[in-house]
Amino acid sequence: MALSDTWLKSNNGKVRDATEVVNDRDGLSVRISPKGKIVFQMRYRFNNASKRMDIGTYPMMSLKEARAEVAENKKELDKGRDPLQLKLKKETAYLAQPTVREISLEYFDTAASHKAACKDDKRAFEIHVFPRLGKRICDEVTLQEWSQLLFTIVSYAKTVAIKVLGNLKLIMRWGCIHGKLQEQTLLHLRAIDLNVRKNPRSRYLNEQEIFWVIHATFLSTGISPKNKLMILMLLIFGCRVGELRTAKKSDFDFQNHTWTIPPEQHKTGARSRKAIVRPLIPQVEILLKQAFDLSPPDCEWAFPIIKAQKYKPTQKGFQTTIPIHININIKRYFDVDMNHWTTHDLRRTMRTHIAEFAPPHICEIMLGHALPQVWGTYDLNQYLEPQAQAYAKWFDKLCAIINNYERFDIKGSISSASKYPFLLSQEATALIP
Template identity: 35%
Template sequence: MAISDSYLKSCLNKEREKVVEKSDRDGLWVRVSVKGAVTFFYRYRYLGKQDKMTIGSYPQLGLKDAREEVEKWAAVLARGDNPKIKRDLERGKIKNQFTFEELFREWFGVVCIQKESSPLILRSFELHVFPKVGKYPAGELTLHNWLMLLDRLSKAYSEITKRVISNTKQCYSWAVKRQILTVNPLSELTGRDFGIKKGMGKRVLDRKEIAMVWMAIDDSRLMERNKLLLKLLLFFACRLSELRLAREGDFDFVDGIWTVPAENHKTGRQTGQPILRPIIPEIVPLLKQAMEIAPGEFVFSGKKDEPMQEGNHLSITANLRQFMLKAYQENVPHFTVHDLRRTARTNFSELADPIVAEKMLGHALPGVLGVYDKYQYMDEMREAYGRWWARLMSIIEPDILEFTPRSAG
């Protein structure tokens, strides 16, 4: 005789002397404990042997739902699978389901950590991705979810958007290969879908923009360390990492030389050679001010024993643009700290020989020059940096006359 709701209600929480089991239909049974707890279970035969599995507890699971559950598992049995094992495997998948942040960090620790740019990649995701979608199951995030995030991100940060797309695609692809997920929702997505063109950066700040940026650095509420960092990046045309990892001992104010150890710059990891840059007197106050602020040996760090974290600079230029729009009513187009390096190099072309300009950037000389020319060009770089400082000051303070190279002949 089939079980009824009234029967279940009459049994619930009623103590009795012994356990009672009663069948319903299609293998559904109900068990009533001595304390009156009511539990549904499914009895079946698999490969000739009797087995059973718990379906759920009443009243959290109603009679109608319990019958539907039995129909579901009976269909599994009909396909030749053991319902209990199938159920346990499904529960295991749910239990082991990664959130996107968990999945990304798992992939990052196995694959991405080997990349030179890994700290920058992780910082981009910590700032722009994890707060938005990190807590959601990776397998349930759809292309639509990602498009909403990337559309917003691309309007402010084109390079970061490309970085997020590339590394998210790699993360999902890795998860699919490991059978953690079945689908890569970003597989067909590229930066072009957001109007981001592939290729070398072209942004160079003009004289008006240089003047406004320098003025905004002084007028804004940026941390003093970041203000000095931006000015020195524009002056030296160095890579951010070269200043980020710089120690006080790298700067020799007696001989006027900044030594960038091989491990602190891109070329040095291949050549094993440091970069030597001249320190002109005009730039000494900026460097010494940064050292006075620093709590330890790293010139641009807020921590005593650690360098400035890679990625801390990502929002600086965006904050400057917002400040200039609000304070000066000037909408300066998007630029990055690397664009400051490109801006300086463009000006170097007017102020120095091409070989000297490349040495100022810390580039290895091309071809035969790189093999045989071991001259450091220190005096030539010192003169060129002096000319560049003079030009900067003439841009920032129009009353200051810019150094003008003598014309040929």
Template identity: 30%
Template sequence: MSLSDTQLRAINGKDYSGPAELADRDGLGVRITPNGTITWQWRFRWQGKPSRLSLGRYPDLKVAAARALIPEVRNALAGGTDPRLYWKHRTTKAGQPTIKDICEAFLDVRAPGLKPGTVATYRSAFNAHLFNAFPGRPIEDITLAEWIAFFDGLALQSRVTAGAMLKHIKAICNWAVRRQLISTLDVMMLRVGDVGSPSKVGDRVLTLLECGKIWRELDKSRATNSVLNSVKACMLTGARISELLNSSKQDFDLESMVWTVPSRNSKTNVPIRRPITPALLAILEQQWQLYGSKWTFPAPNEHKKPLGLASVNKLVREIRERMDIPHWRIHDFRRTLSTRLSEAGVLPHVTEKMLGHVLGGVMAVYNKHDWLEEQAQAYKFWADKVLGEVMGNVALL
């Protein structure tokens, strides 16, 4: 039954012992305290969970005025904006969103459509550099001079980081403007070159001698097998480390000897098929025997979870500091495999499939072949070279 002003006037400001909540329509209703304080509220679902938004008190907000607000907050919800954040921004200057508010709203809306690793990367960057920037300040009140000073401070540590944070800020602010959470900001006029530098494209290609040294250093390490084997598998396959860490036993078909990276774990959002070579199989069998987990590389202390990238990066930093070779990263294994195999005559479309890249042009549309046999031959050649170098009995490529 719909509410009326006559009904609410009879309750307002008087002792009340009736139901704590009375419904109107379209999710609108009132909450009533024992002393007769009446507050309008709107019920809705946000990310699958029941939520409510307080719209104001009666009689400041009469029945007709409260009902007139519902299409507005419904439109915010339909546009992917949390109605509570929208209302906070709309009603008071003090409630205008901060950088942290906008970042969290962005993640709330975008996270369901992104890969977990991408969300984790966003959260890590926001937590490190943005959540505590200009605390409590409405984002629309931050001047361009203040933004420039902020980025200049980041650039003192790393110009690449400053440039990356500007790109994040501009993407988030554009998103917030499109959803009418904020107005256009002056910071959106800045370019990466104004405050920092773009990220560098890596060019490090390891030699076989260096690969052998890294493998032997891994064997000396006291890290857990799960961490050690993930780095070795990355060197042998040229796969993205995330593809290995998120792999489960069911991704490996031992009858056809094919490893399929499902689209949810693929950067390109399409499945990747690679042959399982004897060298990789040896690592897989050791992992499955040691841990008995559904994850190929489970976390050391929690076998129900996959190994985290932080553990791998920590190991790489530790062994890198002990080695007398130029700086390298685990991602360099991909460039190394592709370069060294190309030098050995392996065709580009084969190495591209080994790396999990999508072929360009017409081939991407019509050619769905994975060249598994050619991949297997190339992988065997590479593994023989690497393991031979580990044992010290192979000529350099």
């Protein structure tokens, strides 16, 4: 008999003694279980064998939809394809689709593993993305769901939201290129769509503020000698905090007077595949050797901390807590409420002041920036000598700022014998003009 919606509705959920099969037309039938569950099935022959496959359950699939499904499967039969195998292939492909967590971790552990910020980016996903969407199949997350997630992150961490969006786009693109994903919905989303605008920072330290920061740093008993020297090195080199935190003693070559930062340890290394090479002037070499003496000879890190009875590189929290502590000391020693600053502002400070001593392209190389386009492609000169000359002049200026008591107003008195507890040896002090 031909099936009808009325008959299906009246028999759905109706208990019976045994399983019953009722045929429709064109190979369609229904299988009704003793508990009254109705399943649409298609009967057909393939490769001289009779076959039967489930195509849907009533009432989730209507009679009209079931007949349409049978018609589509018959088209596949005409092409010499087994509808059951095609269905199993689709199910297998669906189950093989990666979740948000799986595709993200695969990306971070392979394509992005060489990036200096990979560990931090991966941690951001573990905190902000995986708890909400980590178990979802990536291709099935809609643009609206991604937007909702990112707006939530924006509400408490705008900078993190921008970084997460940037990495999500990279993950989607990488996944599509390697055939792991089908959709690229996130590529249409921009930071401006999240009502987040990057305000470029313009904070740098003038000479008065440099004086306050350095003296407050080295007069403090609450800042370790290692951290004091790190602050000084950040100001001298204008390097990124991560480049100094993760530096190894072996990166500093005192015979050839260079500091080499491997590509995986600096921001532009993932793209350029080039190391940053900075010259070491004698005054700075003495300070670095003093820093190395603060840890055992077998410790590989230049500025280590002790964690779990082992030496490890300085943790990232260093760069957020130290400026606050220094500002407290500035208030204590100089009775000044200094404007907020960060360790990254020391990089901008160095770049601003070094412009007096070197042309722009040398200044940019000193900061580890890549030269623009064709220039950077064909000009592979490291300009070590011009850099060294600029570092020497910048070091002289810092010494002049630090020791200039007549120019700056200092609350209280600091005896001339201890005018600068710089951790400097007599040899180093002799180098200061």
